[in-house]
Amino acid sequence: MPHRITSARKLMQGNEACVHGALYAGCRFFGGYPITPSTEIAEGMARLLPKCGGHFIQMEDEIASMASIIGASLTGTKSMTATSGPGFSLMQENIGYAYITEVPVVVVNVQRGGPSTGLPTKIAQADTMQARYGTHGDYQAITVAPASVRECFEQTVKAFNFAERFRTPVTMLTDEVLGHMREMITIPESGELEVVDREKPDVPHEWYHHFEITPTLVSPMASMGDGYRYHVTGLVHDQDGFPTANPNEIKAKMDKLRNKIVRFADEVTQLDVEMVDDAGIVVFAYGTTARAARQAVHMAREKRIRAGLIRPITIWPFPDDQLRELLAHVRRVLVVELNQGQLIHEIERVAPKTCKVAGLTRYDGEVLNPVEIFKRILEVK
Amino acid sequence: MMADPIQSSNVTYDYLRVKKRFPNVWCAGCGIGTVMGSIIRAIDKMGYSKDEVALVSGIGCSSRLPVYCDFNTLHTTHGRAIAFATGVKLAKPSLKVIVVTGDGDGLAIGGNHFIHACRRNIDITTVLINNQIYGMTGGQCSPTTPHDSFAATAPYGNMEKGFDPTTLAKAAGASYVARGTVYHVQQLDKLIYGGLNKKGFAMVEAFSNCHTYYGRLNKEGDAVAMLKLMKEHAMPVKAAKVLPPEKLEGKFLTGVLWDVEMPEYCELYQNLIDSFQEKDKE
Amino acid sequence: MTTAREHKTHRDSKSHKVPKDDRYEVRLSGSGGHGVILACVMLARAIGTDPRRNVVLTQSYGPEARGGAVRADLVMAKGAIFYPKTMKLDLLLTFTQEACDKYCQDLKPDGLLVVDSTMVTKVPIKNSYGFPFIRLAREKVGHPMVANVIALGAIAELTGIVPREAIRAIVKEFAPKGTEEKNLKALQVGFDVAKKAKRK
Structure with a gap:
């Protein structure tokens, strides 16, 4: 079902704009856990997703939230979660999982003061480096950061586009002030902003490699249930997704992960x-x-x-x-x-x-x- | 007497990634392979196509199981299998989602996801392979290691008590709870089949042997000796009902321990989506 | 590769002449229950009806917003609004003495203060108006809840920051079903008392 919203000028919070941006981009799954100052995103998704034929679920914590959206994305559903500092910390292990298994997902971090519980209702930009280096191991991050309500909408769409284009988790960093700030915004008409969908395989099942090293280094991604039965694991794996201990295959995988982003970084620079x-x-x-x-x-x-x-x-x-x-x-x-x-x-x-x-x-x-x-x-x- | 249709078929071979992934990582005599056979036979009896099954696991010996099976297979992070599976199932309810987890993966690091999936009553069948110890990391204490048992991290005996996964699942709100063992294979096939047939969250505990660590540290002997112990201590729940309490001492119950009909989460959600679609038509 | 300058540069004016800043900053304040946040949302929405106007609304959250002083800040301008929060207020509305004492110093030297005259008895500056919003709500409209709408009418009339029709439309849109008339009446009371006060 399409996301229907009139394109009249509306007074909207940054967090609300993020919800509408996600739906515009085709997001149809949200798994989240309440946390100030991001909660309005979960609330908006809970209200609007079922109306668009999508699914919202409040998970038991942020670890599960992150896990659920990766699972959902593997079925071919654009998925996202939203959180703030403490939840972002809990999500880090599975952000690394999404990275190595090349699953497109979007994580919104409405930043507040930290470390720890910190300042739940106050602004900070202290997760800047966490967005880059938060998960363990070598990692190439894509992170966007809007500065207005209109940009909260647009950059959520971009975050999905980058995630789908590169088959990778993308973080959007906003903050308490931006999340709660209200500005007038005209919701773009359908087709006005570019919406990118992941490339799907068009080869027979037996020729399909879920992690194939292609010229762009991004592999077409089959959805679970589409007839391409593949294996997904957080262990370093070969082009079919099976664990490998072969140094050549390990290096090839790690190079693929790095270079698919580093070599095409110009495409995401704004x-x-x-x-x-x-x-x-x-x-x-x-x-x-x-x-x-x-x-x-x-x-x-x-x-x-x-x-x-x-x-x-x-x-x-x-x-x-x-x-x-x-x-x-x-x-x-x-x-x-x-x-x-x-x-x-x-x-x-x-x-x-x-x-x-x-x-x-x-x-x-x-x-x-x-x-x-x-x-x-x-x-x- | 007619043989059980599940047992008489030799179907497991067709469902395995025989050429790609074998030999497997498990120790000779490990019960996890037996559970794998039971899961496959139950799936086959259900008549699911390979494409519509998603087999999800976490980390540990038991969680290596999906890689050998020719389904949509998802080997996730430690403890999080059920959370990943929840996303898979809710986003695409037509998939038959099965979680394979262990006592450490499912009840320690993943205990929170376990109880909340029970509470939500989402249509996922979880097979929890309980060998009472962490095998992959070398025999450390788990949430089901019995009191006074020995483990690499309980060198003077375990001071804690173990969980009973079936009581936990029932209390947390699961629709179907059963326990079998890797000795009683025909029964285990049926119990997993019962779980797959259940609309709602089903939890089947498959009691298994880790002779490499648990057996050795607790002087229970090799795989065969441990299987014999299972044979001696397992008590079918129906038989237990007519026995006096003194006869049940030292026994554990097997069979279907809990089976109720309750509204299932994905169906409830679909009703909500449908109600909006109907409003749209009006 | 594109050069850095061409690279998705959003804005780069040649002359670098900075347009005249026409920011107008408003703060509505009171304590919980006065409806100042809702009033500010309605005001922002009414101002935003004009597509040539930009408006940003921020509010203070968290412990300081509970029980004690509640406030919502609004910045409006014809041009782009960069800094979203207020710096020096053109207009301050307060329902309580506490908020008045706390925020009066944030007014510009020629800024305007509007207070609920039954609650705020010590008015620290000359450029001010006092109206008994809560009493007017009770006596003229029959409902203390609409004090915020009366206040909206009063500040719209006093400052001209938003046309009457625009604020009327928004008040009607925001009013809970069945209370439209009451709210519009309250708004009119606000217009009227302010108009009368201005003539003096």
């Missing part, structure tokens, strides 16, 4: 760049923080300070090449984030020697406001 071409100082921020940063950059421009903004919408894979080019003629870059300093290390890694890196952090549960960022621009420019 950068929002403003006033950087003549900038002496560039502010680097994502999500809600980037909105304060943009205001601060505009304040600086009003004072004739040549400031610019780089906002990664896709955080992982980190846009190394694009940033190296953008920062080539910039003297200062100011990394602004709601944690004790995470993305600053990535910027330090990619910034040319001619570009000095400074940071501005806040981790008391409050947002950084434009005045604070503007003052820091004045200090480091």
Whole structure:
């Protein structure tokens, strides 16, 4: 059943927009567990999924939630879950499982303060690195991060597109403020945004390899019950999915997992760049923080300070090449984030020697406001 | 007398990934292979096609079972088989979903998923192979290791008590609960068949032997000796009803221990979806 | 490969002239039960009816929002709204003395304060209006629950931030079935008392 919603302008929370984005992308399964500040996503899914012929289930914990969506996706159903820090930690083992078994799923993390129970009702961007390195073993993450209610919708669609295109788990990082913030949004018409579906096999059963190493390194994916009886395991496996201890096969699998994302990273990179071409100082921020940063950059421009903004919408894979080019003629870059300093290390890694890196952090549960960022621009420019 | 139709057929071979995956990982004499045969014969008797069966497991000796079977097979993370299976079943209720788990996988790390699947009464048949120990990691204590038994992590005897998986499943709300052993193979076939036939959450405990660890550490002997112990201590639930309590000492009950009709989760959900579709038509 | 600059760049103006900021910031505050959050949602929705207007609504969650002061913040602008939270308020509505004392300092020097005059007796600034919203709700509409709608009418009339018709349509849309008339009457009471106060 299609997801029906009138395309009139609506006042909507970020979390609600995420629900509608998921349904627009074709999500028909949600397994979740209540946690502030993400719960509105589960509630919206519980209300709307059965109306679209989909399934919502409240699982007993976040480990089970993650497991259930992987199981559902294997049947050919686009699936997702939503959580916040503590739940995201519990999901990590099975995120690794989805990665090695190449099952497309979407995980939304509406970030709050941590570690541990932390600040359930307060904003943070402290899971930035967890989204990248949270699960054990070598791992290539794809993570998107919207900054407005409209983007919550669009980036949820993108998250599904990337998951389906690359057969991999994709994380969307939002935050408490964005999740609960209301803005006017016009829901896109059907067909207005691109929706990508996983490639299915068209070969006879006996020729099918569930983990075939193809030119794009992404293998067509049969659904359970479609007549291709394959094996799925979290053990490192060969192209048929059977466990292997052969070093050549192990390396081939690990290379496939890495390169299918690393080699095609350009396809997922999304950068929002403003006033950087003549900038002496560039502010680097994502999500809600980037909105304060943009205001601060505009304040600086009003004072004739040549400031610019780089906002990664896709955080992982980190846009190394694009940033190296953008920062080539910039003297200062100011990394602004709601944690004790995470993305600053990535910027330090990619910034040319001619570009000095400074940071501005806040981790008391409050947002950084434009005045604070503007003052820091004045200090480091 | 007519032979049982399940037993007279030699069907297991057709359902195995004979060329691809054998020999298997289990020790010679391990009971898990016997359970695999029972599961296959029960599936065959149900008349399921290979394509419509999803066999899901977690981690451990018992959880290696699906890789040898030619169904849709899903070998998941430790303890999480039932949670994965819940997603498979709910997203595609036409699939016949069977979980194979062990006492450690299903009752320790996966205990929470186990009780909640019982409570939800989702149409999944779980075969819990209970050998009272962690085999794959080398004989550590499990949630069904009896009090005072020895294990690699209970070198001075187990201070804890063991779970009874059948009591647990019944209390948590399962529709069908049964116990068999790998000695009583014909009965085990029937019990698993009964579980597959049940609309709702069915749990069949298959009592099995780990002579490599449990038998050795507790001086119960080799596989044959352990099977003999099963023969001596198993008591069919029907027979037990007419015996005085003193005759039941040291015995464990086998057979169908609990069997009720209850609304099944996927059906309830489908009713909800249908009600919206009907509203749409109006 | 595309260059970084071309690469999905969303915005890159050539002149880098920053448009004049026309932000207008509102805070509605009170304590639990006053319906300030709902009032703010209705206000945001009514403002958003105009496709040329952008609006962002944030609210404080968590322990501080329970029992004590409740608040909802709204930012509106013709241009894009970057920073979603309020910085300096143009308009503050308070139902309680506590909220008034706490938030008055967030007003701009020329910002407007509107209070429930029966609850807020100490008004710290001159540029202010007081109306007995809760008493008016009881006496003129017969229901204390609609005090928030009267307040909405009053601030719409005083500031002109939203056309009467727009707020009317939204109040009607949000009213529980059977209470539409009562809510519209409350709104009208708000318009009327504010209009009268303005003339003075």
